[in-house]
Every structure is written in structure tokens, then in C-alpha cells.
Amino acid sequence: MDTPPENPTPLGMTRDGFANACAQRGLSAQNARLAYARFFRQRDASLLPAFARVEIAPVVKQLDEPCDEGITTKFVQRLDRPETGRLAEQGLPHLDIESVIIPMIGRTGRKGHTLCVSSQIGCAMGCGFCETAQMGLVRSLSAAEIVGQWWAARELLLCESGGTGVSPVCIPVAGAQMTGGTPAPPDQNPPAPIDNIVFMGMGEPLDNLDEVLKAIACLADHSGPCVPMSSITVSTVGRVDGLRRLVEVVQREGWKRLGIAISVNAPNDEVRNEIMPLNKKWGMEELREVIEDLVRVRASRKVLFEYVLIPGVNDSDEHARELGAWLRPFIRTETQGHIGLLNVIPYNPRRDSPWPAPSEGDVSRFIGAMSAQGVYVKRRRTKGRTQMAACGQLGTAEIRRRNFTPMTTNGSSS
Numbered sequence: 243m244d245t246p247p248e249n250p251t252p253l254g255m256t257r258d259g260f261a262n263a264c265a266q267r268g269l270s271a272q273n274a275r276l277a278y279a280r281f282f283r284q285r286d287a288s289l290l291p292a293f294a295r296v297e298i299a300p301v302v303k304q305l306d307e308p309c310d311e312g313i314t315t316k317f318v319q320r321l322d323r324p325e326t327g328r329l330a331e332q333g334l335p336h337l338d339i340e341s342v343i344i345p346m347i348g349r350t351g352r353k354g355h356t357l358c359v360s361s362q363i364g365c366a367m368g369c370g371f372c373e374t375a376q377m378g379l380v381r382s383l384s385a386a387e388i389v390g391q392w393w394a395a396r397e398l399l400l401c402e403s404g405g406t407g408v409s410p411v412c413i414p415v416a417g418a419q420m421t422g423g424t425p426a427p428p429d430q431n432p433p434a435p436i437d438n439i440v441f442m443g444m445g446e447p448l449d450n451l452d453e454v455l456k457a458i459a460c461l462a463d464h465s466g467p468c469v470p471m472s473s474i475t476v477s478t479v480g481r482v483d484g485l486r487r488l489v490e491v492v493q494r495e496g497w498k499r500l501g502i503a504i505s506v507n508a509p510n511d512e513v514r515n516e517i518m519p520l521n522k523k524w525g526m527e528e529l530r531e532v533i534e535d536l537v538r539v540r541a542s543r544k545v546l547f548e549y550v551l552i553p554g555v556n557d558s559d560e561h562a563r564e565l566g567a568w569l570r571p572f573i574r575t576e577t578q579g580h581i582g583l584l585n586v587i588p589y590n591p592r593r594d595s596p597w598p599a600p601s602e603g604d605v606s607r608f609i610g611a612m613s614a615q616g617v618y619v620k621r622r623r624t625k626g627r628t629q630m631a632a633c634g635q636l637g638t639a640e641i642r643r644r645n646f647t648p649m650t651t652n653g654s655s656s
């Protein structure tokens with residue numbers, strides 16, 4: 243069993259994990275469970291013990307872009323500036339976490355939201371098409387900082403809907419010491435306006451897997467945020483070591499419906515090595531083998547593939563044919579239906595990008611070529627591009643200009 247943290251935080255812990263940690267500090271587990279549920283359900287921290295930590299970084303920036311379904315919102319939470327250590331020596335002005343709220347309209351016409359969360363500040367993976375890669379890895383986020391993004395998004399949506407959320411510059415928790423702003427009164431039954439959570443923001447989630455798994459356990463906790471496991475998706479560029487761990491994780495009770503997305507982005511090793519350096523360590527054959535293992539043990543047997551379509555890099559007819567061949571094991575079968583869904587994402591140019599966005603004609607042509615091979619394919623609608631909030635566009639320009647030193651891909655953080 244993990245050693246309980248000295249000052250447990252409900253953010254980033256399950257209800258029972260929090261109760262156990264509190265019990266070791268002398269609080270009754272039953273009271274701790276009640277306090278946990280009240281904290282998440284009613285936004286009221288007054289029952290939490292004094293030794294519990296509740297720190298949610300304030301939202302310092304909010305950028306909105308209208309789209310057909312509503313408003314795409316990128317928001318930035320600012321962490322305390324490090325006083326000492328490697329990050330302080332680098333002279334970083336501040337550490338920002340970026341997240342995006344994406345409006346959706348479901349098949350029944352119901353409006354909802356997907357929250358795209360970051361698992362790291364920056365990223366060590368170095369994908370050539372991605373803004374975040376330009377920062378290098380600054381540091382990994384804790385489970386509490388990941389769940390804090392969900393909390394902040396809920397507050398922003400409550401503000402928008404005219405509820406008891408407050409100004410976006412403060413994150414209120416009644417009864418807790420927070421920085422900035424006036425706490426809003428707790429709701430008896432606040433709406434839960436976030437339907438889906440995707441780990442597709444800054445960072446490679448499998449590079450920070452322990453904290454990501456703790457955050458997911460909290461987000462899915464029935465007494466906590468209560469986001470269904472089937473509505474949470476972890477997206478990876480293909481860290482095969484992390485995917486092997488996920489093969490074990492998705493067999494655990496309660497985890498079987500966790501969504502997994504693989505960013506493929508290339509039809510062969512040559513192109514993938516060029517735009518995704520991680521491929522030099524784990525090539526496409528090895529990647530496909532571990533995905534097949536994953537599919538074999540999954541309850542839903544489904545997996546999502548993502549393909550950022552970049553003009554002149556991975557978008558030719560020959561590329562479509564090669565990609566179709568690679569995806570062959572995940573194409574529809576008589577007994578199982580479609581196992582793999584291919585999401586084609588028109589490239590969103592990063593700052594100083596050497597490539598433009600693809601034309602509508604090129605996107606349609608590529609999708610048609612995949613569909614003709616029997617691949618279940620959809621186009622990802624572009625949202626948030628003008629606010630640098632679209633897929634692959636998150637990142638802090640100031641940190642990039644400082645040419646921050648990338649770290650190794652061992653998942654460590656400082």
C-alpha cells in the first residue's frame with residue numbers, strides 16, 4: 243500500500259484513499275468520507291480537516307472562440323513561481339497550466355462540454371508539429387493539479403451559465419483558504435457541466451502515468467467529480483512501456499471502459515521518425531503489437547487512432563494506402579464490428595510552423611481514401627485555432643523563448 247501523504251488532499255485522491263489517510267491522522271474515516279463528498283458535490287470545504295490541503299491554482303487568463311456548438315474556451319491557471327531549484331535557476335517568470343473547454347452537441351441534440359486537460363507543463367516528446375514540444379518539459383503535474391483543472395473548468399462553466407460560479411480570476415471553495423477572489427456560497431446541487439475529459443492538452447500522459455492514474459481515479463470517484471470512466475480518454479503518442487502498463491490497468495475492476503487514444507500521425511516509420519522522435523525508440527510494429535494486446539483485454543475492444551494531417555508530410559494517396567495496411571487488424575470484422583476509429587485532425591499550425599493547415603479538399607480526399615479501405619474514419623472539427631487552443635497549439639511563448647532545456651523521457655519532474 244502507498245504511504246499516505248502527510249497532508250492529504252481530496253483533489254487527486256479517491257474518497258476511500260482520502261478517508262484512510264485522514265484516519266491515520268486521527269479523523270474518523272466516516273467523517274472524512276462525508277467531508278470529501280461535500281467538498282466535491284457542494285463545493286464546500288468547511289468539513290475538511292485543517293491538515294487537508296486544498297490548493298487550486300487561480301485562473302489568470304481566459305480566451306474564448308465562438309463555434310457552431312457554443313464557445314471554445316482556453317484557460318490558464320498559474321502556479322506559484324518556484325523560489326529555488328532548477329526551475330528558479332532558469333529564471334522562469336511563472337508556470338502556467340493550459341486547458342481547453344470544448345462545447346459539444348450530442349446525437350440527441352443535448353449540449354455538453356469536453357474538457358481537454360494537461361498532464362505536464364511542456365513536453366519532452368519533441369513532436370515536430372506541436373507547439374508544446376517547443377517548450378521542452380518544464381515539469382510534470384501532480385494528480386491534484388490535474389483534478390484542479392476540472393475544478394476550474396466547472397467554475398468557469400458555472401459562471402457562464404449564470405450559476406453561483408464567480409469571476410474567473412478566483413477559484414472559490416467555501417471554507418478554504420484560497421488565493422484571490424471571494425468564495426461563492428456553496429451550491430446544494432451544482433450541475434456537472436463537464437461530460438468528457440480527454441488527456442490531450444500539454445504533455446504526454448504516459449510520461450507521468452502514476453499521477454495521471456491517481457487523477458483519473460479521483461475524477462471517476464462516485465463521491466467526487468463522478469465522471470464516468472467511459473467518458474475519460476488518455477491520449478498517447480505511443481510510449482510502449484506505458485501502454486504495457488495500461489494493458490494491466492484496463493483489466494482492473496472499474497477501469498475497463500477507460501478510453502485510450504493513440505496519436506499515430508504517420509503511415510510508416512520513416513515519416514514517423516521525422517515528426518515524432520519517440521518512434522526511433524518504439525517503432526510502428528512494436529506499437530501496433532501492444533495496441534493489439536490492449537484491444538484483446540478490453541471490455542469494449544475499441545481504440546481511437548488520431549492522425550494529424552500535415553500537407554506534404556503524411557497526406558498523399560500512398561500514405562493513405564500504407565496507413566490502411568497498418569490499421570488492418572483494427573478494421574471491422576463480421577463478429578466484432580469496428581475496433582478502431584480513425585480521427586483525422588487537420589493540422590493546426592504551431593507558432594513559426596514550417597507547414598500550413600491542409601485545404602478542405604485535401605482533408606476530404608484523405609478521409610475518402612481511408613474510408614474506401616474499410617477504415618471507420620471521422621474528421622475532427624477544428625475548434626479554437628485562432629486562440630492557439632486547438633489540438634497541438636498549447637504552450638507558453640515566454641518559456642519557449644527562453645529555450646528551456648528539454649528533460650529526458652523518464653517521467654521525472656522537478
Ligand code: SF4
Pocket residue numbers: 365366367368369372373374375443444445446479634
Ligand atoms: S503532441 Fe503531445 S506528446 Fe507530442 S510534443 Fe505535443 S504534447 Fe508532447
